[in-house]
Amino acid sequence: DVQLVESGGGLVQPGGSLRLSCEVSGFTFSRSWMSWVRQAPGKGLEWVANIQQDGIEKYHVDSVKGRFTISRDNAKSSLYLQMNSLRVEDTGVYYCARDQEGKDYWGQGTLVTVSS
Amino acid sequence: EIVLTQSPATLSLSPGEAATLSCRASQSVGNYLAWYQQKPGQAPRLVIYDASNRATGIPARFSGSGSGTDFTLTISSLEPEDFGVYYCQHRYNWPQTFGQGTKVEIK
Numbered sequence: 001d002v003q004l005v006e007s008g009g010g011l012v013q014p015g016g017s018l019r020l021s022c023e024v025s026g027f028t029f030s031r032s033w034m035s036w037v038r039q040a041p042g043k044g045l046e047w048v049a050n051i052q053q054d055g056i057e058k059y060h061v062d063s064v065k066g067r068f069t070i071s072r073d074n075a076k077s078s079l080y081l082q083m084n085s086l087r088v089e090d091t092g093v094y095y096c097a098r099d100q101e102g103k104d105y106w107g108q109g110t111l112v113t114v115s116s
Numbered sequence: 117e118i119v120l121t122q123s124p125a126t127l128s129l130s131p132g133e134a135a136t137l138s139c140r141a142s143q144s145v146g147n148y149l150a151w152y153q154q155k156p157g158q159a160p161r162l163v164i165y166d167a168s169n170r171a172t173g174i175p176a177r178f179s180g181s182g183s184g185t186d187f188t189l190t191i192s193s194l195e196p197e198d199f200g201v202y203y204c205q206h207r208y209n210w211p212q213t214f215g216q217g218t219k220v221e222i223k
Contacts (some may be wrong), residue, residue: 102164
């Protein structure tokens with residue numbers, strides 16, 4: 001059974017930091033591109049970042065560049081999103097997903113709330 | 117950045133009817149377009165990848181077509197479980213982007 005389990009979300013003040021994790025099982029993590037996608041309350045989906053299998057190639061949406069960093073640990077089958085200088089507009093559910101020809105496996109999401 | 121525009125915003129249909137959803141790209145994305153279904157409180161689910169390929173477990177009533185800038189998702193005969201919000205998304209270049217979604221609701 002494929003499982004992607006996100007953790008690390010919570011309430012944080014503007015300017016604060018969080019580190020999201022996504023623990024994967026059921027497929028060969030080290031051979032897979034991985035993504036983070038977020039969804040603000042009541043809004044649509046927004047791609048946040050992607051990382052190649054070996055962790056060298058990384059891409060981030062402009063609105064998070066310089067603040068968020070995607071990374072992975074293939075030995076632990078885990079994906080991460082380090083989020084610094086958080087803003088109110090970063091509030092939402094953050095999903096990790098495997099990215100093949102499409103994002104075929106998704107986690108259940110973790111809620112990040114940025115508020116004072 | 118490639119902008120994906122979906123239409124209509126809302127589609128009100130009855131079970132058994134056909135649904136036609138459109139996604140238009142601001143520039144060519146080749147066939148690198150996917151469709152996702154999302155229900156309230158759930159993660160998105162991949163329906164179609166690379167414009168016309170059904171994802172694993174997706175029923176044959178779902179079909180995708182198009183290339184370049186114009187794409188269509190067709191549901192031939194709506195089942196109750198097909199209602200939800202559908203998003204298109206390209207992977208032609210960075211940043212990947214999603215359309216704003218089409219809500220398929222019960223009439």
